[in-house]
Amino acid sequence: MDTAATAPTFRDATDADVDALVALIESAYRGDASRVGWTTEADILEGQRTDPEAVLQVIKSTDSRLLTVERDGRIVACCQLQHRGHHAYFGMFAVSPALQGGGLGKVVIAEAERLAREAWGVTEMHMTVISVRNDLIAWYERRGYRRTGRMTPFPYGDERCGIPQRDDLQFELLLKELA
Template sequence: MSTRPTPGDLVFRDATHADVDALVELVESAYRGDSSRSGWTTEADLLDGQRTDPEGVREVIDRADSRLVTVRDADGLVACCQLENRGDAAYFGMFSVRPGLQGAGLGKAVLAEAERFAREEWGVRAMHMTVIVQREDLIAWYERRGYRRTGKFTPFPYGDERFGVPRRPDLEFELLVKTFGP
């Protein structure tokens, strides 16, 4: 079992194709199936099926305007996130923390590093993300970190099983935004 890493113990690096299988396993473990229930980010009550697949992960790795960041400690892969440069803003997605390590500050450290990178390296003025509106606990977590709800919604991609099999008919995403200071 992994010990709880501290921010100083973490190594952030861009993902490569050699990381694809481990990244798919991490993302799936954080959001789908029974293993995800040991953490608090599970979507198992909302969606069945997959959250991502090897092809989707490779696409993110290969995109010129995107980074898929792996986060490792002495025991291996513990978290990941995607950053996509969209000009004035960066998009934050594919955020996953190993379920047994959730709730101890690792997610905060990863989010802070992603924001730092987007501000300092890309010079963006804001971070955007979309969250399933039924995930009130997750939205509240982001709000405590300075994100605000925008009231801008997009439909869940029903019928596209690459993103999961919905267990209810009312899923949609809301855009959350954090604006960075001058």
């Protein structure tokens, strides 16, 4: 991470953050802006990654929290944590493309794991990743996540999830045991 920048601060998202969070998530995954970072899905999906309604639903849910990460007064990263019994689900993860590759993502995922353990006493973190995203899956594997081979279909025809540019998309469940 850039040592000249201030350390990130973590907080739960509020209704007032919705527009900034949608813009962040979209910039990390879709369109030309996403190509600045390495997490882009621009070559496999067009259209939206999320929308204000989906973000607000996470914020309002009693079993979820949308962890918001700020640096120098601006939102630079986020992730969803959802309590699901003995495990937590990790999703809606985004880091500003200009900050990707600098270590912020590692800090965010470690904090998310710590919060899930402390708040809910969960023993595992689960996430789903588009199975053709080998670079992203490898990044998660370096953080201790493992591939399960358990796939769920991509929601073809539901433009709220994007417009697929290929016909072989599916989600793979990744999990990590939390100490």
